[in-house]
Structure formats: C-alpha cells, structure tokens
Amino acid sequence: xxxxxxxxxxxxxxxxxxxxxxxxxxxxxxxxxxxxxxxxxxxxxxxxxxxxxxxxxxxxxxxxxxxxxxxxxxxxxxxxxxxxxxxxxxxxxxxxxxxxxxxxxxxxxxxxxxxxxxxxxxxxxxxxxxxxxxxxxxxxxxxxxxxxxxxxxxxxxxxxxxxxxxxxxxxxxxxxxxxxxxxxxxxxxxxxxxxxxxxxxxxxxxxxxxxxxxxxxxxxxxxxxxxxxxxxxxxxxxxxxxxxxxxxxxxxxxxxxxxxxxxxxxxxxxxxxxxxxxxxxxxxxxxxxxxxxxxxxxxxxxxxxxxxxxxxxxxxxxxxxxxxxxxxxxxxxxxxxxxxxxx
Amino acid sequence: xxxxxxxxxxxxxxxxxxxxxxxxxxxxxxxxxxxxxxxxxxxxxxxxxxxxxxxxxxxxxxxxxxxxxxxxxxxxxxxxxxxxxxxxxxxxxxxxxxxxxxxxxxxxxxxxxxxxxxxxxxxxxxxxxxxxxxxxxxxxxxxxxxxxxxxxxxxxxxxxxxxxxxxxxxxxxxxxxxxxxxxxxxxxxxxxxxxxxxxxxxxxxxxxxxxxxxxxxxxxxxxxxxxxxxxxxxxxxxxxxxxxxxxxxxxxxxxxxxxxxxxxxxxxxxxxxxxxxxxxxxxxxxxxxxxxxxxxxxxxxxxxxxxxxxxxxxxxxxxxxxxxxxxxxxxxxxxxxxxxxxx
DNA sequence: ATATTGAATGCAAACGTTTGAAAAAATTTC
DNA sequence: GAAATTTTTTCAAACGTTTGCATTCAATAT
Numbered sequence: 001x002x003x004x005x006x007x008x009x010x011x012x013x014x015x016x017x018x019x020x021x022x023x024x025x026x027x028x029x030x031x032x033x034x035x036x037x038x039x040x041x042x043x044x045x046x047x048x049x050x051x052x053x054x055x056x057x058x059x060x061x062x063x064x065x066x067x068x069x070x071x072x073x074x075x076x077x078x079x080x081x082x083x084x085x086x087x088x089x090x091x092x093x094x095x096x097x098x099x100x101x102x103x104x105x106x107x108x109x110x111x112x113x114x115x116x117x118x119x120x121x122x123x124x125x126x127x128x129x130x131x132x133x134x135x136x137x138x139x140x141x142x143x144x145x146x147x148x149x150x151x152x153x154x155x156x157x158x159x160x161x162x163x164x165x166x167x168x169x170x171x172x173x174x175x176x177x178x179x180x181x182x183x184x185x186x187x188x189x190x191x192x193x194x195x196x197x198x199x200x201x202x203x204x205x206x207x208x209x210x211x212x213x214x215x216x217x218x219x220x221x222x223x224x225x226x227x228x229x230x231x232x233x234x235x236x237x238x239x240x241x242x243x244x245x246x247x248x249x250x251x252x253x254x255x256x257x258x259x260x261x262x263x264x265x266x267x268x269x270x271x272x273x274x275x276x277x278x279x280x281x282x283x284x285x286x287x288x289x290x291x292x293x294x295x296x297x298x299x300x301x302x303x304x305x306x307x308x309x310x311x312x313x314x315x316x317x318x319x320x321x322x323x324x325x326x327x328x329x330x331x332x333x334x335x336x337x338x339x340x341x342x343x
Numbered sequence: 344x345x346x347x348x349x350x351x352x353x354x355x356x357x358x359x360x361x362x363x364x365x366x367x368x369x370x371x372x373x374x375x376x377x378x379x380x381x382x383x384x385x386x387x388x389x390x391x392x393x394x395x396x397x398x399x400x401x402x403x404x405x406x407x408x409x410x411x412x413x414x415x416x417x418x419x420x421x422x423x424x425x426x427x428x429x430x431x432x433x434x435x436x437x438x439x440x441x442x443x444x445x446x447x448x449x450x451x452x453x454x455x456x457x458x459x460x461x462x463x464x465x466x467x468x469x470x471x472x473x474x475x476x477x478x479x480x481x482x483x484x485x486x487x488x489x490x491x492x493x494x495x496x497x498x499x500x501x502x503x504x505x506x507x508x509x510x511x512x513x514x515x516x517x518x519x520x521x522x523x524x525x526x527x528x529x530x531x532x533x534x535x536x537x538x539x540x541x542x543x544x545x546x547x548x549x550x551x552x553x554x555x556x557x558x559x560x561x562x563x564x565x566x567x568x569x570x571x572x573x574x575x576x577x578x579x580x581x582x583x584x585x586x587x588x589x590x591x592x593x594x595x596x597x598x599x600x601x602x603x604x605x606x607x608x609x610x611x612x613x614x615x616x617x618x619x620x621x622x623x624x625x626x627x628x629x630x631x632x633x634x635x636x637x638x639x640x641x642x643x644x645x646x647x648x649x650x651x652x653x654x655x656x657x658x659x660x661x662x663x664x665x666x667x668x669x670x671x672x673x674x675x676x677x678x679x680x681x682x683x684x685x686x
Numbered sequence: 687a688t689a690t691t692g693a694a695t696g697c698a699a700a701c702g703t704t705t706g707a708a709a710a711a712a713t714t715t716c
Numbered sequence: 717g718a719a720a721t722t723t724t725t726t727c728a729a730a731c732g733t734t735t736g737c738a739t740t741c742a743a744t745a746t
Binding site for chain 3: 008009010020021024025028030052053054055056057059060061
Binding site: 006049051052053054055056058059064074075077080081083084087091096097098099100101108114115117118119120143146147230231232235257260261263264267268286287289290291292294 | 394402418423442458603604
C-alpha cells in the first residue's frame with residue numbers, strides 16, 4: 001500500500017544516488033551544483049510533490065516565523081479589524097499568525113502563552129483578558145519577558161512591564177463624544193458603561209466623567225449602568241434609565257452595540273432620536289452609519305492599530321542597538337451623525 | 344552578557360553532569376529514574392524556566408497538533424461563530440488553530456495552503472475564496488489530498504474531492520423566508536443577491552426563485568440585484584428598486600447586513616416596514632433582533648458548524664477502518680420578527 | 687567469593703534540513 | 717601525461733528531544 005508519508009530530501013537523494021546535501025543545494029539553486037543535476041532534481045521534486053519540512057528548518061534555524069495573537073474575543077468588529085491590520089502588515093513578511101481566543105479567561109490565556117512559548121513563537125500580540133486584568137496576576141507574562149520574546153500589548157496594557165504598546169485614545173474619544181452632546185444642548189447625559197476593570201471601559205468612563213465635570217454638570221450615580229458590550233445587555237439598563245422620574249435626555253454607550261440596543265428601547269418607548277433622546281456610540285462599526293437614525297459614534301482605527309503594533313514588533317526584532325520600547329496611542333475620532341443632531 | 348537562549352535539556356544535563364536522556368526521563372516522570380535525581384532536576388528546571396521545545400518534538404513525532412483554518416474573511420458574525428465552534432471543540436483536544444484569512448483571493452489561498460502543508464499541519468478547514476470558486480482552479484488542493492491531510496470543507500464546497508463537509512442548508516432557509524413573505528401576502532418580492540458564483544449566494548438565490556415558482560409568481564429580472572454582502576452595497580440597489588414604476592413590496596436580503604442597509608433606504612423614502620415594504624435578512628446576527636423594526640431573518644448555526652466540522656475531522660484522524668467521509672448539512676431556521684409581520 | 691538480580695544511567699539513532707570544509711572528479715595548462 | 721585548477725559532490729555536525737537497548741554499579745542470593 002502506498003503510504004502517504006511526505007517525500008523527503010533523503011528519498012530524492014536515494015532516487016538519484018546522491019547525497020542529501022546535493023539535493024538540498026539543487027533545490028535551493030546553489031551555484032555549485034551542476035546544471036543538469038539541478039534540473040533533474042527540481043523536476044523530479046515537483047513531480048512527486050516534494051514540500052520542504054519547515055518544522056526541521058525551524059529547529060535548525062531557531063526561527064519559526066510564527067506569531068501569537070492572543071485576544072479575549074474575535075466577535076467584535078474592532079478586534080477583527082485589528083487582526084486584519086496585523087495580517088496585512090505581517091503576512092507579506094512571511095509571518096504566520098496564530099490566533100488564540102481567551103474568552104476573557106485567565107487560565108486559558110496562561111495556557112496559550114505557555115504553548116506559544118513552547119512552540120517558539122517569535123512574538124506575541126496580547127490583549128489581556130478581563131480576568132487577568134481583574135486579578136492583577138501577571139506572572140504568566142514573566143516567562144515571556146524572561147525569554148525576551150517580543151511582547152506587544154494591544155489596547156489593554158499593563159504598566160509594569162517594559163514593552164511596546166499600541167492603544168487607542170479612548171479617553172479623549174469619550175470626552176469628545178460627551179462634549180459634543182453638551183454642545184448640542186443635552187443636559188442629562190447617561191452612560192452605559194462597559195464591564196468594570198477593563199481599560200477600555202474605565203477610560204471611556206473617565207472621559208465621560210471628566211467632561212461632565214469640566215462643564216460643571218453633575219455626575220449622577222444612577223445614570224451610570226454596566227453592560228457587557230453586547231446589544232442585549234443594553235436593553236434592561238436603558239429601560240431603567242427611561243423610566244426614571246428624571247430620565248436622561250442623552251445616552252452615551254460604551255460601544256455601538258450597546259448604543260444600538262439603547263436605540264431600540266428608546267424607539268419602543270415612542271421617544272424620538274435625537275429630539276427627545278440623543279445617542280452616541282463608540283467604534284464606528286459598519287452598521288452604525290445605516291441605522292435609523294444613523295448613529296453618532298467615535299471611530300477606533302482597529303486596522304491601523306494592527307499595523308502600528310506590527311511596526312512596533314518589527315522594530316524590535318530588526319532591533320537597532322538603540323531600540324526603545326514605544327507606546328503608541330492612536331487618536332479616536334468623533335463621527336457626528338443623526339442620532340445626536342438635535343437642531 | 345546573559346544571552347536569552349532558551350534553556351535546553353542539554354544545559355540541564357551539563358549542570359547535573361548526567362546525560363540528556365536522564366534529564367528527559369526525569370522531567371517526564373519516568374519510573375526508572377532515581378527519586379532524588381528526579382526531584383533535583385525538576386526543581387532546577389522550574390527554577391530556570393525550562394520549557395520543552397515543541398518544535399523538536401514535532402519533528403521527532405511527526406505531530407504538530409496544529410490545524411489550519413482557511414477562510415475568506417473574519418469580519419462577519421457567522422465566520423467568527425464558526426471559528427469559535429472549532430475552537431471550543433478542538434482546543435480541549437490540545438490542537439492549536441492557525442487562522443488564515445484569504446480575502447477571497449486565490450493566490451493567497453494557495454500560498455496559505457502550501458505553507459500549512461510545509462508546516463505539517465494535521466488538518467485543514469477550508470472555506471474556499473470567491474476567486475477560487477469563480478476560477479474553478481482546484482489544483483492547489485491536490486497536494487492536500489495527495490498528502491492525505493484531512494481536509495474539511497466549510498460552507499463553500501467543491502464536489503470533485505472525496506472529503507468531509509459541513510454546510511448550512513441555505514437553500515431551504517431562503518425558500519422558507521420567501522414562502523413566509525408570500526404567506527403574509529407580499530406580492531412583489533425582490534432579492535438583494537450576494538456575489539455571483541458563491542455557493543451561499545446561489546443557493547439562497549435558488550431558494551428564492553424556486554419558491555416564487557412554486558407559488559406561480561413571476562421571477563422578475565429587475566428585482567434581482569447584486570451586492571457584496573456589506574451594508575453599504577445595499578444602498579444603491581435598494582434605491583433603484585424603490586424608484587421603479589412598479590416597486591417591490593418586499594425585499595429578501597442575502598444577509599442581515601444587506602437587509603439592514605435596505606431598511607435604512609426604505610425608511611429614508613418614508614415608507615413603513617412592514618406595512619409598505621416587508622424585509623427579511625439572513626444570518627440572525629445579534630443586531631438583527633434589535634433593529635427597529637426587528638429584522639425577520641434566517642439563523643445559520645455558525646458555532647454548530649464549527650463543532651460539526653471538528654467532529655468530522657476527529658472522526659477522520661481517530662480513523663476507524665470503516666471511516667467514511669460525511670457531508671453534514673445543518674438546517675437553517677426562519678426567525679420571524681417585526682420587519683415582515685404585516686397583519 | 688561469586689553469580690544473580692535490580693536499579694539507575696548512558697549510548698546512539700532518529701526526525702529533515704542546511705552548511706562549512708573536505709574530498710573527488712573533471713577540466714585545463716604546460 | 718602530470719600538475720594545477722576548477723567544478724561538483726560528499727561528509728559530518730548541528731538543531732532539541734525521545735526511546736530501545738546496553739551498560740554500570742550496588743545489593744542480594746547462593
């Protein structure tokens with residue numbers, strides 16, 4: 001029976017009664033190889049579908065050309081945009097991305113990191129899980145650092161390590177969003193906050209609070225309600241907001257999903273957007289431009305983050321002597337649409 | 344200077360003046376190793392942060408425990424759900440997923456497949472790119488087949504190979520959607536079609552056509568317009584539809600994105616949904632439940648597809664003698680919401 | 687004291703490839 | 717036709733780990 005063991009250089013060598021070195025050189029167009037030999041070997045190799053075993057090469061050269069991307073989720077527009085950016089920048093350099101989804105889970109994150117190191121991954125892009133962030137345990141990163149495997153933080157960062165980071169300026173994005181609502185004339189602005197403890201949630205929250213303070217508007221405890229970033233998690237909180245004795249006249253959602261959930265509830269109550277309630281989201285997801293009314297939002301340059309992160313990584317590996325870690329903060333941009341344009 | 348070369352078994356062996364075999368056995372709790380030796384070695388290994396080089400093991404055992412996932416895009420809800428399903432099923436078995444995004448590009452798909460084979464990936468989940476599908480060139484899959492690397496088709500399939508497949512029953516989903524519109528009483532049903540040539544597009548299109556035929560309704564050429572699956576690609580086509588002398592009274596979108604784009608245009612025209620225009624999408628994306636009105640749609644069990652595909656793969660590798668390739672077709676399910684409920 | 691056992695360790699090969707140096711073969715030069 | 721030169725090929729080591737078999741050494745049985 002024809003076993004399907006991949007054909008190796010040794011097999012070819014046997015066939016031509018020559019040494020493996022000759023085959024290797026022939027296949028790599030080494031100049032010291034006789035023209036005929038080269039042609040014959042290359043032809044035969046093509047014929048039998050020879051494909052070099054990269055595993056053995058990795059072992060020999062201690063290069064794997066593979067990079068780890070460790071993220072809490074891939075089911076958001078933003079995350080996939082980041083990954084696309086990484087792809088776009090790194091695929092042409094011959095790198096392969098190993099995408100690991102932690103589901104916000106510490107144990108899984110730890111396991112993935114160990115595995116990536118064991119597989120001699122050449123670099124790791126990490127957006128830490130919520131559990132990690134909450135717990136404050138960063139021991140699992142020690143070995144990454146110790147191994148000097150380049151580690152690039154994405155979005156969620158951890159101050160204690162000397163690493164490169166690429167993040168979006170959530171704070172000023174949120175600030176601008178709330179400022180815009182205030183400028184339009186909204187007086188009572190609620191916030192559908194993200195999960196506690198996450199940088200993105202907290203930064204946006206801080207932007208919201210600081211902006212209110214700047215304009216001497218009260219920060220009302222009951223106007224701040226948690227969500228988990230998903231559409232459906234906005235429903236109950238928004239209902240609660242609208243049923244208050246003194247309901248808000250504008251809502252700032254931690255992301256577009258949540259804002260869209262809120263939009264639905266507002267409409268169900270028979271209130272008009274933006275006349276009765278103003279609405280702002282975050283992310284500039286494709287759909288936000290086509291809701292009715294279209295959603296004012298803050299754009300996060302996910303793809304660009306991915307590309308910047310790649311640049312930071314490449315800087316590090318092509319490391320000049322004077323290499324220094326960088327912290328890139330990309331600006332977010334307010335996109336004004338109908339949902340906040342009360343005239 | 345302390346080089347950061349990962350510490351190897353040989354390093355440890357040198358330290359204890361013993362052979363690498365002993366270290367290896369000690370670390371793997373081999374019974375023939377002296378208790379003290381074992382403890383000392385293990386302790387030291389932990390201390391210096393030894394991590395086994397999996398690359399060398401891969402070479403030795405010809406097992407890499409890594410799987411390729413080759414998809415055209417990851418920026419849709421459905422695709423990420425599939426990947427999550429794969430993850431959920433395969434991560435616990437110790438497999439690592441290598442996600443490759445082809446951007447519907449033939450050359451990139453070919454390159455990725457070659458790379459995966461070179462890296463001795465143990466299995467490949469493939470949803471072929473549109474270019475591949477269009478061109479009909481499947482030569483790049485020959486080597487996968489030849490190497491007997493398990494190949495599981497996802498959604499977009501190719502009939503000529505003996506492989507396993509997991510797909511969603513798009514045809515009957517589309518059929519049910521259109522039938523529902525007809526039952527409600529819509530008479531002129533347009534279709535915002537996906538890109539030509541793709542199985543999903545064509546199957547849904549076929550379901551649409553066949554259903555119309557079943558109910559003796561005319562299939563009108565000008566009611567069928569192409570989109571590229573994205574929200575914005577629905578805008579112009581929908582406008583064109585609504586500005587016809589005899590405009591449709593219902594629109595079946597190839598996916599939710601497109602339907603949501605159409606929803607926006609319909610509302611802009613001042614028409615009411617579902618009274619003036621009925622609307623149905625496809626995918627049951629999270630947002631579809633919270634648009635206003637909520638969107639009638641067809642759910643595609645992405646996560647389940649991922650898990651089924653995993654099952655097919657595992658069947659194949661744990662291969663019983665009597666292993667046979669399977670073609671799983673999961674049903675899609677009509678989800679009736681407000682956008683089509685004209686009473 | 688010697689043979690026998692058992693425990694602990696070492697040797698060497700293997701996985702597939704590359705590469706500097708050495709060797710062999712072919713060609714040129716006188 | 718031998719020496720010198722050039723071209724082509726082979727050898728051997730290396731990457732890090734595992735594993736069957738051989739070896740060593742001490743303890744026990746005779």
